[in-house]
Amino acid sequence: MHHWLLIPLRVQTREAFCSGIMAAAGGTPATMRAVQYSGYGAGAGALKHVKIPVPSVKKHEVLIKVEAASINPVDWIIQKGMLRPFLPKFPFIPASDVAGEIVQVGSGVHELKVGDKVLCRLNFWKGGGLAEYVAAPESLTAVRPAGVSAADAAGLPIAGLTALRALLSIGTKFDGTGTGANVLVTAASGGVGTYAVQLARLGGHHVTATCGARNMDLVRSLGADVVIDYKTPEGAALSTSSPTGEKYDYIINTAVTVDWSAMKPALRSHGRAVDITPNPRNYVAAALTMFARKKIAMMALVSLGKAELRFLMELVGEGRLATVVDSRHPLEKAAEAWEKSMGGHATGKIIVEM
Numbered sequence: 001m002h003h004w005l006l007i008p009l010r011v012q013t014r015e016a017f018c019s020g021i022m023a024a025a026g027g028t029p030a031t032m033r034a035v036q037y038s039g040y041g042a043g044a045g046a047l048k049h050v051k052i053p054v055p056s057v058k059k060h061e062v063l064i065k066v067e068a069a070s071i072n073p074v075d076w077i078i079q080k081g082m083l084r085p086f087l088p089k090f091p092f093i094p095a096s097d098v099a100g101e102i103v104q105v106g107s108g109v110h111e112l113k114v115g116d117k118v119l120c121r122l123n124f125w126k127g128g129g130l131a132e133y134v135a136a137p138e139s140l141t142a143v144r145p146a147g148v149s150a151a152d153a154a155g156l157p158i159a160g161l162t163a164l165r166a167l168l169s170i171g172t173k174f175d176g177t178g179t180g181a182n183v184l185v186t187a188a189s190g191g192v193g194t195y196a197v198q199l200a201r202l203g204g205h206h207v208t209a210t211c212g213a214r215n216m217d218l219v220r221s222l223g224a225d226v227v228i229d230y231k232t233p234e235g236a237a238l239s240t241s242s243p244t245g246e247k248y249d250y251i252i253n254t255a256v257t258v259d260w261s262a263m264k265p266a267l268r269s270h271g272r273a274v275d276i277t278p279n280p281r282n283y284v285a286a287a288l289t290m291f292a293r294k295k296i297a298m299m300a301l302v303s304l305g306k307a308e309l310r311f312l313m314e315l316v317g318e319g320r321l322a323t324v325v326d327s328r329h330p331l332e333k334a335a336e337a338w339e340k341s342m343g344g345h346a347t348g349k350i351i352v353e354m
Contacts, residue, residue, distance in 0.1 A: 034131035067150035095129025121157035145317030155349035260285035324348025
């Protein structure tokens with residue numbers, strides 16, 4: 001018997017085989033640049049630049065070469081300890097909104113392929129977006145339309161889906177069959193607000209919006225019928241001071257500083273407020289108004305998925321929805337992006353590019 005016949009064959013998984021081919025071709029490197037922090041608090045100063053191994057993909061995951069990521073308030077709120085002591089697991093790479101190109105797929109991935117330009121909403125408690133590569137679940141990843149830039153796509157997941165969910169919660173239809181309502185969007189120049197104004201307009205609503213004086217023209221260009229400076233008496237009262245005293249059917253509140261006491265007088269007799277960034281007083285009001293004619297409801301963290309993300313991307317691809325980009329920062333200056341987001345006055349989305 002020839003002994004070489006007894007040498008066992010080396011069996012490779014599809015992932016390992018693909019990794020070997022890409023490494024041989026000079027594709028995916030062994031290590032990558034990333035930004036992470038290792039404890040609660042400390043803000044932008046706690047972000048550290050590191051070089052770590054490129055993550056491996058599991059059966060139902062894809063490896064994305066990240067082109068752009070966006071910073072959301074939830075990112076630094078988690079850093080402050082919102083989920084303490086359970087999450088995050090340190091060291092932690094923040095950011096959950098990413099756009100890039102697939103460079104590897106797991107053996108159980110069937111809809112996506114290497115070379116696809118995609119958008120992904122990572123699980124926010126796992127993060128991973130502020131890095132050159134990220135392993136992402138196929139279920140949270142969708143191909144982005146041709147012509148949609150990485151920056152425009154990266155702004156969509158959390159802010160766009162939150163705005164969409166708020167509009168859907170008040171019965172908004174986007175197929176032309178809905179009945180338009182009188183809707184107010186507060187803090188309309190922020191990340192969620194810029195999308196909410198556009199989606200409300202696409203849903204056939206009459207849109208009133210509040211924002212700072214410097215952004216009034218921008219918000220008007222997004223489709224708001226009436227724009228109010230929030231620092232004026234009218235803005236503080238959430239009122240246009242119209243002769244008819246017309247009130248709102250719905251208020252989409254994206255401002256932490258706006259209380260139910262200001263929203264209630266601005267609503268019609270059976271009006272409803274949807275609070276995206278509730279403060280403690282509004283949580284109490286939600287409980288007290290549960291069975292009242294005028295009520296305020298808290299909106300939980302976004303739970304919409306790939307189908308809704310595709311819907312938003314189609315709107316962007318068709319030119320019917322736009323991502324307003326406040327600023328772009330290279331990964332080397334991620335701390336600047338982080339600090340700008342914590343400042344609370346960004347106009348639209350803050351993007352970190354790789």
